[in-house]
Amino acid sequence: MSGRLVIAGLGPGSERLITPEVSDALATATDVLGYIPYVTRVADRPGLTKHLSDNREELDRARHALELTATGRQVVIVSSGDPGVFAMAAAVFEAVEAGPAPWRALSIEVLPGITAMLAAAARAGAPLGHDFCAINLSDNLKPWELIEQRLRLAAEADFAMAFYNPRSKSRPEQFARALDVLKTSCADARPVVFARAVSTPEEVIRTVPLPDATPEMADMRTVVIVGSSRTRVIARDGAPFVYTPSSVPV
């Protein structure tokens, strides 16, 4: 049997946000690989081997999956959210490019998922209803100066912004600096949505004006959405609706 590698998005947490094509791929896999908590979400069954690995081992995991696929296994790498957005798909293709030539001929398929910013936006209303950008604030990935420059340019372009991995214990000060850049560049009270653990039992959604946003409102399970200058807040009993109108008057 020919091997097949699927890189599948499990969505932000709820089983009810997993697409049928991802469920089907998991049901026929011989091997599932991924970060420990994501693989744990996949039910055990006879014939399925689970390979759990740490979060920092993306390239090793990708190579392992490609090796298994080359031997004819039906392999699924699971990602949270969408595998193409700050997740495993890029690591797999990086491994393919650097790996042996036969890997390029393997059957490799990416199955999209609900990425965290879409689930977070849906809970808040429609803050990404107009042009927006998505930035990964995780350390190790790029020079901090590049992040600050992107924040300034994104503010100048008047994008709404979604931030992944805003804060970790190893770098608590970076998100504080990012908020400072935004407060200076935006200079208004646009809403900021802190969406933690969306679609899980631990979900918390909190919206504050940008001047009131503080670093400890986020952790590594939080997606942060900063509105554009045109983002609106509709006050009501309970959580407000936050949305960005689709059009800018000509």
Place this chain on the structure above:
Amino acid sequence: MSGRLVIAGLGPGSERLITPEVSDALATATDVLGYIPYVTRVADRPGLTKHLSDNREELDRARHALELTATGRQVVIVSSGDPGVFAMAAAVFEAVEAGPAPWRALSIEVLPGITAMLAAAARAGAPLGHDFCAINLSDNLKPWELIEQRLRLAAEADFAMAFYNPRSKSRPEQFARALDVLKTSCADARPVVFARAVSTPEEVIRTVPLPDATPEMADMRTVVIVGSSRTRVIARDGAPFVYTPSSVPV
């Protein structure tokens, strides 16, 4: 019975990309509203009333849905892709804000979906694996000068870019101008992915270097993804893999 309004994302076309929570909402709806081809995708059944409307009538459709909800109906507005990304959710909240006060107390829920750029990126590889932006090129929505400015700033920020609604019969020249801005601002041969009708029987994916991109490669059913300066193309038999590495060397 209390009314409920759900704004649901049907994904890019395939039934296999519709989340279980959206399927469940459709199964219990009394009324489904939306643009004609999207409502047509919902199966008929006793007790379900379909309200089909033209593409240009988003605010009227939103108000109609809110009126039905206020009378106690179980209402679903269907969007292609994700309702929060250049789709119906923003129009609903715009109608809520401008409408009678009791509408703010209605049960309104947005159910996310696979938006076109995620499905297109998955087919091409992982071109959105690093920071990126999403821009709606549709006319009527904003001044053209704003679009050109955003394109230049996005290139300066070195975002990968996803363009929705790049081209229509009524404005064939705008996408040509957008490509000219990109060719000047980027000044390299980064890949451009034209993804038409992703996940439908009419799907076509085509990748060309930016200097070779021409306006007629896109139509209104196409999502266009322009890589960042770091986006890679892995040549192979058949369609290449296109991906953007997750990290920029520090």
